[in-house]
Amino acid sequence: MTAETREGYEGTGPGVITPDGCAVDLYARLSVGDEPDVIAGAIPAGAHILELGSGAGRVTRPLLERGFRVTAVDESAEMLGKVSELGGRVRTVRSPIEELDLGERFEVVMLASFLVHSGDVSVRRGMLRACRAHVADGGCVLIQREGADYHTNLPRERVDPGGYTVRIVSAVPVGDGVNEVRAEYVFPDATWTQTFRARPLTKEQFEDALGEAGLRVEKYLTEDGTWVRAVSAD
Incomplete structure (x- = not known):
């Protein structure tokens, strides 16, 4: 379920998604x-x-x-x-x-x-x-x-000790020094994505x-x- 999202912000996956693309059930498991x-x-x-x-x-x-x-x-x-x-x-x-x-x-x-x-x-x-x-x-x-390389050397991923994989898939410039970042969180039983805008x-x-x-x-x-x-x- 997704509330009205802000421009440049989006989330997918089970449960409630906040307007800035954050999945409540995901954040409770991180x-x-x-x-x-x-x-x-x-x-x-x-x-x-x-x-x-x-x-x-x-x-x-x-x-x-x-x-x-x-x-x-x-x-x-x-x-x-x-x-x-x-x-x-x-x-x-x-x-x-x-x-x-x-x-x-x-x-x-x-x-x-x-x-x-x-x-x-x-x-x-x-x-x-x-x-x-x-x-x-x-x-x-x-x-x-x-971190200094957060928006570079993409895509990259890490396996968290909690047993899930975090991928920073892309950071696409959208103007005025801002990037639209897409992240994926892959658990054995569910996958969530989050897209948000960040300024290095x-x-x-x-x-x-x-x-x-x-x-x-x-x-x-x-x-x-x-x-x-x-x-x-x-």
């Missing part, structure tokens, strides 16, 4: 990698995390298991339904990230899943403004970036985008630069 370890190593123990774009809780769950509190934000009620099942130290908020205004601030704000690479510049700006508006004084913003950002472009939102890079947390700890530029 494995978590080293993201929780990277996050936990960069923030205080037991911190309250504002997770922007939580999806079905792939990263939320291990953060809760590590003793963090999480406020999970997503615009999909179906995604948040999966997060609510985790119970405990999580609350959910349904909202587009770029429109979020909770009137409170958090020790940690997290923008993962390459959302900073939104093909729509106005959406990216809104997301980063939301990050800056919701981070407490002395707090930090954790951002996940695409050099390190300099990424840092400029942060600066525009009143943020600055404090530290690149991984050798490949895909995880960043940012703070207020004030």
Whole structure:
């Protein structure tokens, strides 16, 4: 079942598909990698995390298991339904990230899943403004970036330890520095596809985008630069 999709975004496969092409049942099955370890190593123990774009809780769950509190934000009620099942130290908020205004601030704000690479510049700006508006004084913003070769050397695939195959099939330029990316997720019992628009950002472009939102890079947390700890530029 597919809701009305946005231009350049599409998903196929079993279950509910969100307007940005994400399959809820797929996201509930995806494995978590080293993201929780990277996050936990960069923030205080037991911190309250504002997770922007939580999806079905792939990263939320291990953060809760590590003793963090999480406020999970997503615009999909179906995604948040999966997060609510985790119970405990999580609350959910349904909202587009770029429109979020909770009137409170958090020790940690997290923008993962390459959302900073939104093909729509106005959406990216809104997301980063939301990050800056919701981070407490002395707090930090954790951002996940695409790897340097994300849009190149295609098609490519990897077999996940969870027993499924992920293929990045193509990244086709559609103008203004944006690519339309097609991905496939092949499980033994089901296959999903997702098409979305993403804007590659050099390190300099990424840092400029942060600066525009009143943020600055404090530290690149991984050798490949895909995880960043940012703070207020004030």
